[in-house]
Amino acid sequence: MTATLKPLARYLATAVIVLLAILVAIWLWRRYEVDPWTRDGHIRADVVRITPDVPGLVTQVLVRDNQVVKPGDILFVVDKPRYQLTLAQADAAIASARATLLQARRESQRDLVLGDLVAKETHEQNVARVATESAALAQAVSSRGTAALNLERTTVRSPVRGTVTNLDLHPGDFIAAGAQAMAxxxxxxxxxxxxxxxxxxxxxxxxxxxxxxLMGEPRALAGRVDSISAGINDSERTTTSNLLPNVNPTFNWVRLAQRIPVRIKLTQVPKGVALIVGRTATVTIQPQVQR
Structure with missing residues (x-):
C-alpha cells in the first residue's frame, strides 16, 4: 500500500509544483505585460524663471538658496535710486509742459479779447500752439507713468509659493531686462x-x-491620474525643406513600446517626505472597482 502511495505522492507534488510555476508565470506575465505600473517615474514641478523687467545694478538680494517664499515676497532689488531720479525728471517735465501750456492758453485768450487787433494768422498760430502744448503735456504724463512703473518693477517679487533653487545672484551684479536671475x-x-x-x-x-x-522612502504616497499626454515626439519622422514628411525607410522586426507620460496628482503625502523635483518613483495604478 505504501509503495503504491509513494508514486502518487510524487505525481501530486510534481503537479502542485507545475501548477505553482504556471500561476507564477501568469502572474509575472500580467505584472510586466498587462498591469499598469512603471519604475520610470519622477517628481516634477513647474519652474518659474524670475527675470527683471528693467535692467540695472542689483543692489539687494533678500533671499537665500533653498529658501521658501510666498507670493509677494521681495526677492531682489535693481538700481532703485537711478529709477527714482528718472521719475523725478518726469515730474519736472510735467511741470514744465503744464507751465508752457498755461502760457499758450493765456496768449490764445488774449487774442480773443483783442479781436481784430490781432492778425488772423497770429491767432491761428496761438491756437495751434495750445494744441501742441496739450499734446506735449499728455506725452509727459505718459512718460511719467512709464517711469513710475519702472521704479515699481525695480523691486522683484515672488509670483508663486515655492522654493528658491540654485541661487547665483549677488549684490553688485548687473542684470539685463529679461535675463533669468533665479528660479x-x-x-x-x-x-x-x-x-x-x-x-x-x-x-x-x-x-x-x-x-x-519614492526611491529610498518606505512610506507610500497616494494620488490619482490627472491626465495622459496628448503626444510624444516621433523620431522616425522629420520635415524636409519643402515641408513634406521624411519617414525613415528602415523597420526593425522587434519594436519597443513607446512610453507615454501620465501625470499623477498627489492627494496624500506622509509627513516628512521630501518632494524633491527629479526624485525617482515607482508608480502603480490601482484597478478601479466596477459598479
Whole structure:
C-alpha cells in the first residue's frame, strides 16, 4: 500500500509544483505585460524663471538658496535710486509742459479779447500752439507713468509659493531686462509623472487611484491620474525643406513600446517626505472597482 502511495505522492507534488510555476508565470506575465505600473517615474514641478523687467545694478538680494517664499515676497532689488531720479525728471517735465501750456492758453485768450487787433494768422498760430502744448503735456504724463512703473518693477517679487533653487545672484551684479536671475520651484505644481508603455494605456483612466513609492522612502504616497499626454515626439519622422514628411525607410522586426507620460496628482503625502523635483518613483495604478 505504501509503495503504491509513494508514486502518487510524487505525481501530486510534481503537479502542485507545475501548477505553482504556471500561476507564477501568469502572474509575472500580467505584472510586466498587462498591469499598469512603471519604475520610470519622477517628481516634477513647474519652474518659474524670475527675470527683471528693467535692467540695472542689483543692489539687494533678500533671499537665500533653498529658501521658501510666498507670493509677494521681495526677492531682489535693481538700481532703485537711478529709477527714482528718472521719475523725478518726469515730474519736472510735467511741470514744465503744464507751465508752457498755461502760457499758450493765456496768449490764445488774449487774442480773443483783442479781436481784430490781432492778425488772423497770429491767432491761428496761438491756437495751434495750445494744441501742441496739450499734446506735449499728455506725452509727459505718459512718460511719467512709464517711469513710475519702472521704479515699481525695480523691486522683484515672488509670483508663486515655492522654493528658491540654485541661487547665483549677488549684490553688485548687473542684470539685463529679461535675463533669468533665479528660479523658483512652484510648490503648488508638484506632481509625479510616470512613463507607461503604450501597451498598458488600456488600463489607465483619468481619476484612477495611484500608489507611488519614492526611491529610498518606505512610506507610500497616494494620488490619482490627472491626465495622459496628448503626444510624444516621433523620431522616425522629420520635415524636409519643402515641408513634406521624411519617414525613415528602415523597420526593425522587434519594436519597443513607446512610453507615454501620465501625470499623477498627489492627494496624500506622509509627513516628512521630501518632494524633491527629479526624485525617482515607482508608480502603480490601482484597478478601479466596477459598479
Amino acid at each position: 523658483l520651484v512652484d510648490a503648488d505644481s508638484i506632481r509625479v509623472e510616470g512613463y507607461f508603455e503604450e501597451t498598458k494605456l488600456g488600463g489607465i483612466h483619468v481619476g484612477a487611484p495611484v500608489t507611488v513609492h
